[in-house]
Amino acid sequence: MTHLAPEVVGASGTAHSRTGTGTPDAGAVSSPSAARRPWTSRRRVLAVAEGVVSITAALGYMLLSRRIDVNPIVRLGQVSGLATLQLYAAVIGLPLLGLLLYTAHRGAVRRHQLVKRLVCAALAGLSTGVIAGGIVVALHGTPHPLGGQEGDPGVLIDMANSFLHHEGMSGIYPPAFPALMALWAKIRYNGRGETGFALHDLQIFFTAVAGPMAYLAWRILLRPFWALLIAVPAAVLFLDPIRPYSHIVMIVLLPLLGYWLREMRLAGRRGTRHLLVRGLVLGLTFGALFLWYSGWYIWAAPGALVAALFFFPWRQGAATVKKAALYIGVTLLSAGIVGAPLLYQMVRLGADNPDRYAFLAVYADPGYVLGWVSDRSGTLTYQTWPVAGEMAGQSGFALLLLFGVGLGLGLGMRNIMVRTAAAVLAGAWLARFWFAGHMAQDRAIQLYPRTTWIIMYCLMILAVLGMMAVVNRGTGWIERTLRPGGAGPASGSASGSASGAGLARVVPARAVRQLAAGMVCVVALFGAMGASWSVNRYMPSSDVDSMGIDAYRAHVIKERDGSCPRFSPRANCWDIEKDDWKPGPIQNFIWCAGIVADDWPAVCGMEAPKRVRSRADIERDAEADRKARQEAAQKEKDAQKR
The missing domain is CATH 1.20.59 (Chorismate Mutase Domain, subunit A)
Incomplete structure (x- = not known):
């Protein structure tokens, strides 16, 4: 039977040792006395050590990134910042990977197992520590958060202000994070009016610890390599530093x-x-x-x-x-x-708060669940996104992922986590199409596009557990099939125990450790490249249809003393808002974001409200902005001549 972990997490046993990422615990202590075991083999000590190492790596890297001094508004400054982030990650990560590879090729099994646990924990922390460091670079010179005072960040700031006024919860939105914002603003800053500064800090902090939290959650069920293989891609792919x-x-x-x-x-x-x-x-x-x-x-x-x-x-x-x-x-x-x-x-209040906000993911094919776009999707439209793949619209990545899911369902159904992920996947899949199917009639979105994340997450879990099942069963099959006849001890003998002590393995244990160490290096490289991709999306940009607009808005709000932030591209910045949260009006139609007024009848089935801009309005505003920039540049030249 293939197990994700032993029946008692952390206990020794054959099921626990056959995970495909290492060898049976060859150095397991045979003495029944726990007092004789070295401290490095005690389960609770090792668990605490993993947590400390992972969180320290994440927060330490985030603090290290504060040393990067570039202008985040200028693209060359952004590139230099991204490169420095990768340099720091390499300086920290390469020695760790070198140590892992060394212990896989040299030394005792127990030492390698300890090193592998701590290195995997550190890599999980570094994966999101790099993302948090990138947000530090993007917000360099401003105390304001991603998003400034617009959109969801603005709502969170208003909710936190309401908590400071002891007004309680804001509708049906989960209260814990706004309450923490209010508490941190009161402790660290001056309370009211400073909740945006608190959001800035908490965005960076929770971005950093996302990787450790994911890794430690999966360590409840899986051994280090498999926990890392799920935690790092999930954290890098799904993490949204704004929330x-x-x-x-x-x-x-x-x-x-x-x-x-x-x-x-x-x-x-x-x-x-x-x-x-x-x-x-x-x-x-x-x-x-x-x-x-x-x-x-x-x-x-x-x-x-x-x-x-x-x-x-x-x-x-x-x-x-x-x-x-x-x-x-x-x-x-x-x-x-x-x-x-x-x-x-x-x-x-639930029935009085329908979700009627539509964006590109709502207009696209609801059957596509392997990608996500925000409401700042640039030039993409539902006619160009998602990009059709090579086979019935599915990409090579989709086919490989589904193949891994098939392995998980076919070979790993004995694992309770496989069945759990499959059940959650099926439930979210049905809920997605139920709400999407009733959208036009009920005039409500009900956040159904967010099922994309949990569906894709379940698919990733099943694929990884499928690979684990292949390794577990494949290793056992090779040992049973290729072992020379009569090489094993007689059935029922004392030496024929489940531990297989004294038997020569067909697949050398050291080779398995070396392969696992190499795969950890690959996951680390993916984490570094994926983190850079994630950060690059949030580098400041004045384009309102790009994700960089969130960091840009943080640079155009006044600081405490009324001055603009250090790298602000504007001479006149916005005032700090100090409003409390108030429920907005409930509209009786779906708001089609990202759709110009000319296209509302074809997409939304109705004429656009007056405040929606047409193509002519957009072109006129763009022309006015271009002229304003030319005039400003000319004035600057004239001033230099004088």
Whole structure:
């Protein structure tokens, strides 16, 4: 049977050692006394060490990036900043990878396993530390956050101001992050009017720790390499530095859900106290994540409910059923108590808050789930995005990913996380097309494009677990098939234990360690390149249809003393807004963002509101802006001549 982890996480055993990323724990301690084990082999010490190393790498790199002094408004300055970020990452990462490769080729197994754990943890931290460092570069010279005071950042600032005024929650939006903004603004700054500065700090901080949080969540179920293989691509791909709290919840929710289901499945083997503690801790965690960002619960709930019914130990006797029911009850009760404020608001106001904001992802084919665009999609339209692939519109990446998913479903269905991801995927898939199918009739989007992220995340999980199943089963098949006849001990002998001690392996253990170390290097390289891609999108740009507009807006707001930021491209900057949150008017039609007035009838089925610009308006504004720049340049030349 293929396991993601041993039945007790961190315990030794054949299932735990056969993960394809290392060798059986050849150096396992045979003595029953834990006191004789070196501190480096104790599970809790190693777990804490991984967490400390990962978070230190992320925050340390973020602090190091503050030394980069470039003008982020100028493209040459942006390129220099991106290059310096990669240089710092290489200076830190290459020695770590060198140490990993050295211990894979030389030295004891125990030492290599320790090095691998810590190196994987550090790489997970560096992957998002680079992204956070890039945001530091993009916002260099301004205390304001990505997005400035516009869009979602502006709403968050208003919500935090309301918390400072003790006005409580703002509608049905999860209150934890705005409340933390208000608290940090009060501690670090001067409270009201400074919540934008607090958002600036928290955007960078949570961007940095996204990688460690993802990696540590997956380490509950997987060994270091496989946890890294899921955590790094997921964090780099899905992370949105404008609202990093949102996707952190999605990334950590699924492994926690898989762990919760596994504990319920094994309730018969657990003590009552163990189940009570696990249920309480997980319930508090689920409740806190719900207050942090609740949207992913909606998309994951259908699949999670089906999985819970499927995994419940119905046939294991009355005692086991009672223990499992107690475990579920404690989890739901603790989660409900923590999440009660938001649950109350959703029940009271949910029907009065429909989502009617459409953008490019709404206009595109709803069957495309392997890519995402924001409402600042540049020159892309629903006719040019997504780009059609080579086979029935699917790209080579899509075909490879689906092949990996097939491996996971075909070979890894014994793994509870495979079944959990498959159930969540199916539930989110059905919810996506339900809401999209009723969109035109109900005149509501209901955020269904966001299912793209959780669906793609589930596909990535299944593909990685599929590769793990191939490695596990393939290694076992090779050992059974290619071992010379009579090479093994007699059946039932003491030396024929599951550990396989004393048997010569067909696939040398050292070769497996060396291959795993090489693959860790590949993941590290992907993380560095992917982080640079992510950061480059947020480099300041005055183009309102690009993602760089968010950093640009942060540079055109006044500082505390009324002056413009150091690298501001404007002489007259905007004042700092100090408004409280107020619910906006509820419109009875879908707002089609990114569509000019001329195209509203064809796309939205109605005439555009008066405030929507036409193509003629856009061309006129562009011409006026061009003339204004020419006049400013001419005035500067005249001033220099004088």
